[in-house]
Amino acid sequence: MKNNLKVERAxxxxxxxxxxxxxxxxxxxxNAMEKNKYVPSTVLALKIAKLFNKPVEDIFFLEETD
Amino acid sequence: MKNNLKVERAxxxxxxxxxxxxxxxxxxxxNAMEKNKYVPSTVLALKIAKLFNKPVEDIFFLEETD
DNA sequence: TCTATATGTAAAGTTTGTTTTACATTTGAC
DNA sequence: GTCAAATGTAAAACAAACTTTACATATAGA
Known part of the structure; x- marks a missing residue:
């Protein structure tokens, strides 16, 4: 899974x-999330999406390998 | 966090x-997810949302306590 | 250049997700 | 009422999330 956190933070x-x-x-x-060191919990994804006012899918992306 | 899994499965x-x-x-x-025994990873949430063709937010919901 | 702020990283430890095996209970079809 | 399928649950084990502490590097401004 990848994510947009750095951009959204900016x-x-x-x-x-x-x-x-x-x-x-x-x-x-x-930091670890941004560097794709691990996959956060769904609670964190929902909180981040809420904070940035975007759907989870606009911030976290499945990859082939997931 | 709560979820709609049972309904979506139905x-x-x-x-x-x-x-x-x-x-x-x-x-x-x-089963444990449906019974709110634990919070799944974001990868699982994304996969489930994709399978059911709905945004993650339509299936998983933050609660006050989260 | 000195300093403050932001980011990267690492190791050790705790907590929580997830699997496997196994069995009990419920539910619906016949 | 029986049988099979579906669901609930539990314990042990392992993997992964997440914290804390600590330090190193980068960057920008005074």
Missing amino acids: IHNLTQADLAERIGVSRQSI | IHNLTQADLAERIGVSRQSI
Whole structure:
């Protein structure tokens, strides 16, 4: 799975730490997500999508290998 | 987080085992999801949403406590 | 150049997702 | 009422999410 987090953060002018705080996870978790080090839970995806006012599918994308 | 899985399965006439097979998890995982025993990964949410042709937000819902 | 802020990364630890096996209970068709 | 299919559940084991601490690198502004 890939994601758009970096772009969305840029649009909303948020640092990784800002975003982490907003959705209640550690900054390292946001960093790892952006670097595709792991797949977040659906709760996190929903929270992030809500914060950015976009559907989950506009931020997280399935890949062939998923 | 809550979800609509049971309803969506009914609409599409799928058993828990059917759904599990379609998205590549165990039947127990589907059962546990439906009973809100755990929060699935975003990859699973995306696969389920894709299968049912609906946005993730139409199937999985944040709650106050999330 | 010095400093502050943002990002990358790593290791260890805790919690939670997910599988496997196995069995009990429910439900519907016959 | 029987039988098969579907669902509920549980325990053990493993994999992955997520946290904390800590440090290194990059970047931009004074």
